[in-house]
Amino acid sequence: DAMVIQNPRYQVTQFGKPVTLSCSQTLNHNVMYWYQQKSSQAPKLLFHYYDKDFNNEADTPDNFQSRRPNTSFCFLDIRSPGLGDAAMYLCATSSRTGETQYFGPGTRLLVL
């Protein structure tokens, strides 16, 4: 089945230690999104790629960066995680902007 895959499902990192979360998709969608969701809150968009075009949200901290080496994969890099970055990170894809976004299972990040 076509799907959005996120690895790992749980990630523990140390304060200040760089961490990378990965997302892959078999849907061949043009658009990939990264959301941050803190406990009991709605998902918050960090950035998205339309093909290779990167679109950063104005309030996304510089600590968060992303790479999309090809259509199938997208990575979220947190350069120096702080305690406040502990959250669920959700990847989503859509065939083009405006179409339905399909989400992966998420990666829950814990910062010690």
Place this chain on the structure above:
Amino acid sequence: AQKVTQAQTEISVVEKEDVTLDCVYETRDTTYYLFWYKQPPSGELVFLIRRNSFDEQNEISGRYSWNFQKSTSSFNFTITASQVVDSAVYFCALSEWVGAQKLVFGQGTRLTINP
């Protein structure tokens, strides 16, 4: 600016009861999309429905139904004969018709179905 309000933070009902989740939105756009997503305890956001702003026809899918009323800017979701497996957080969301088209989510409603 776009905004989605889900006034019900938590709802708890007994199995087999009907339950309606409210969603009210604000937008200056004349055309837009509305969505409902389900987030079970596992964390994945599961797509339930998408509705275009020019299509006010209500929709039924099994035990789920959606009532879209543009006049009151509401897009409510009803579960008939609720089941324990319906327990989850439900998010209503809005996106632009053009431009960046990012999803603007409501705060979510935590629905608990008790046996």
